[in-house]
Amino acid sequence: MSPLRSVLVANRGEIAVRVIRACRDLGLAAVAVYSDADASAAHVRHADSAVHLGKSSASKSYLNVEALLAAARESGADAVHPGYGFLSENAAFARAVADAGLTWVGPSADVIERMGDKATARATAEAAGVPVVPGSGVVASVDEAVAAAAEVGYPVLVKASAGGGGRGIRPAADDDELRRVVDEARREAASAFGSDAVYVERALQHPKHVEVQVLADAHGGVVHVGERDCSLQRRRQKLLEEAPAPGLDLALRERMCAAAADLAREVGYVGAGTVEFLVEDGEFFFIEMNTRIQVEHPVSELVTGVDLVVEQLRVAAGEPLSVAQDDVVVRGAAFEFRVNAEDPDDDFLPTPGEITALELPGGPGVRVDTALAVGDVIPPFYDSMVAKLCVWGPDRATALARARRALAEYRVEGVPTTLGLHRRLVDEPALVDGTHDITSLEQILAQIS
């Protein structure tokens, strides 16, 4: 039935394990790739075969396009799943995979390019009738930026058009500050993202970050798989997510989810994607689209029963989605807690090192996505997120109670992690009430310290 037989998983850590599991569930062979540091890692152990890429640093391994293409050739894989991070939103890699005669598990390189550039994505969303945060097109000079800010109103954010992952963003409260940061922002954008294009956007004050999961196939099928609230962020990095979004007006939710599906349809999207919005004062505004599977996808899986990674693989194989919009029913509530090898008591200093003891939580409603085992050494070369504790309950209060139980059981020794912080967060009034917004976590952290 499926023209796919073997999938090269171009990633590491928990997401590589997640994709390998989806391959197994579909009867597909999974090919792992690994760096020197990951020679005995879980994704290598779980895969049907594994190919060495190179040295440990990401640029020599998981970001090495030539080595990845060679691994695909050598292993006889007929598809490449990029996971998240690394090359997952790199249009040139998607194009190189397709040019090598392999199936790319994701939207086309053209769509990645179009939605990956933030200014272009904004314009595309506007054209599709999706509300965007008041803002400008690309500004070519300080004077243009000041003129744009006068129109959208202060405070504003200066954003790198080619930026992503919460990087390349600078706030400005007035003309003077804007004049100071624009050139700085353009220089930084040029060096970090290879393009000095920046634009100006109004800075909302207390918005919630709410994003909509979409799935689309190559036959015109597009569904949304509900929304997630990812408001608890530190320095624009998400720490704790949930589905559905608490306290969201039902009519607003309907319009926002429909807008996300419309946007996917408009750009000819194929695969799994996420449309991110800010919600404030009963209005929603598009901010960006992520053209890949996302870290926090399990909370959507837990409340809908849809296996998003399996759907990605089905769609890549040319099959229609296995669910229609009416089949997507949200049941209960789910949380995800990111377990990072970081020390919250030391300004979130990254803490690579050996796991000397590990006890995983279990029981009703608990799912842990991780690649870590006792004796593993967390390498210093990659992301600090080493596990995701995901908890489902028939209602939000039960899910939180189960989360407290699971967090109490979960034990990691050898390196500091964010687990202790999560144990505090689940009792924070703002989270318990569901009234938290994107400023809440920084406020909570300021109180703790």
Next chain:
Amino acid sequence: MGHTIAARTPGVFYRRPSPDADPYVADGATVAEGDVIGLIEVMKTFREVKADAAGTIARWHVDNEDEVSIGQELVEIDP
């Protein structure tokens, strides 16, 4: 006797602030205590490596982009 600067965190060592930039310190350059002499990338964050003594850059034990472990000797400084 020279003084050796060691890595305080594992990661990837860089002699330059960015790939196209000049090195923080040239060979034979004079550094003061606290001067930045390189970067170590650990888990996608960059931490500055500072000279913990004043002197002249005498000999590198690592190259740009080398993987380093905690405590590894990076560079010798002559007083």
